[in-house]
Amino acid sequence: MSATESEPKPKRAGWKFLRDLVVIVVVALLASFLVKTYLVRSFYIPSASMQNTLLVGDRVLVNELVPGAVPLQRGDVVVFQDPGGWLGTGQGDDLIKRVIGLPGDTVSCCGTGGHLSVNGHPVDEPYVVPEIGSDRVSGTDFDITVPEGRIWVMGDNRYNSADSRVHGTVPVDDVVGRAFITTWPVSRWTVLSRYADEWDQVPDP
Numbered sequence: 001m002s003a004t005e006s007e008p009k010p011k012r013a014g015w016k017f018l019r020d021l022v023v024i025v026v027v028a029l030l031a032s033f034l035v036k037t038y039l040v041r042s043f044y045i046p047s048a049s050m051q052n053t054l055l056v057g058d059r060v061l062v063n064e065l066v067p068g069a070v071p072l073q074r075g076d077v078v079v080f081q082d083p084g085g086w087l088g089t090g091q092g093d094d095l096i097k098r099v100i101g102l103p104g105d106t107v108s109c110c111g112t113g114g115h116l117s118v119n120g121h122p123v124d125e126p127y128v129v130p131e132i133g134s135d136r137v138s139g140t141d142f143d144i145t146v147p148e149g150r151i152w153v154m155g156d157n158r159y160n161s162a163d164s165r166v167h168g169t170v171p172v173d174d175v176v177g178r179a180f181i182t183t184w185p186v187s188r189w190t191v192l193s194r195y196a197d198e199w200d201q202v203p204d205p
Contacts, residue, residue: 039064041177043079043094049155049163050096053077053127053192059184060096060192066178072151074099074118074202075194079176080153086167096179097163098127101144101152103172104205108143110136118202127195129157140165145205149173 045058054060054077062079066072076099086095101107101118109116114136116123128137138158142165146152150169155161164170182188 042183043096043179045096046092049157049161050077050098051129051157051160053098053156054096054179054182055188057185058182058188060179061181061183062177062179064177067172067175070178072099072102072172072175072178073194073196073199074102074105075196075199077179077192077194078151078153079179080170081174081176083167083170083174086162094176097153097155097161099151100154100164101146101169103146103148103150105152105202106143106145106205107152109138109141119205121202123202124198125156125195127156129159131159138165144169151175 041062041064043060043062045054045056045060048056060077060079063070066076066078072078077096078099079094079096082093082095087093100116105118106120107116107118111117111122113122114130114134116125116137125137130137131139138154144152146169149172151172152164152169154163154165179192181192182190
């Protein structure tokens with residue numbers, strides 16, 4: 001075979017490489033779009049209601065498979081759409097709180113040591129910001145059985161959070177997803193814990 005007959009091969013190889021590169025880029029962009037649209041979204045923290053777990057200005061990634069494909073769990077930090085009347089004009093449409101009670105749970109506060117109880121089980125909540133001089137995790141008492149299809153949520157900054165104690169339960173259908181990691185600022189990067197060692201001890205209703 002002559003040198004002239006072998007010349008087209010590098011051209012064909014170059015075209016194949018270019019074609020494969022275009023396919024890879026298109027697939028990567030499509031995958032990124034699908035992930036951002038249907039699986040993971042980023043949210044900005046605008047208030048101090050979840051302090052010190054989340055600070056004003058933090059950004060979190062939210063798993064949108066919760067609660068559709070993955071069930072909600074007590075202790076989850078969730079983003080949900082305003083069910084109506086939680087936010088004022090110009091404050092956006094989404095809120096972030098911690099799941100305290102699932103459908104059917106009885107949530108009450110405050111018992112011995114200032115703890116809240118779920119289904120009669122006192123829960124130790126190390127993430128709660130207490131009021132100075134008080135060992136109570138809530139400034140108000142409550143005792144509620146969570147209706148079917150709804151959840152009871154509370155901020156970790158209990159004395160600076162207008163949550164289910166003020167507005168009532170949240171429809172599960174309004175939950176956007178579970179926040180699982182703080183991504184910004186870099187110094188605040190951390191995986192968000194649901195404190196499973198404590199919450200998994202709560203009995204079913």
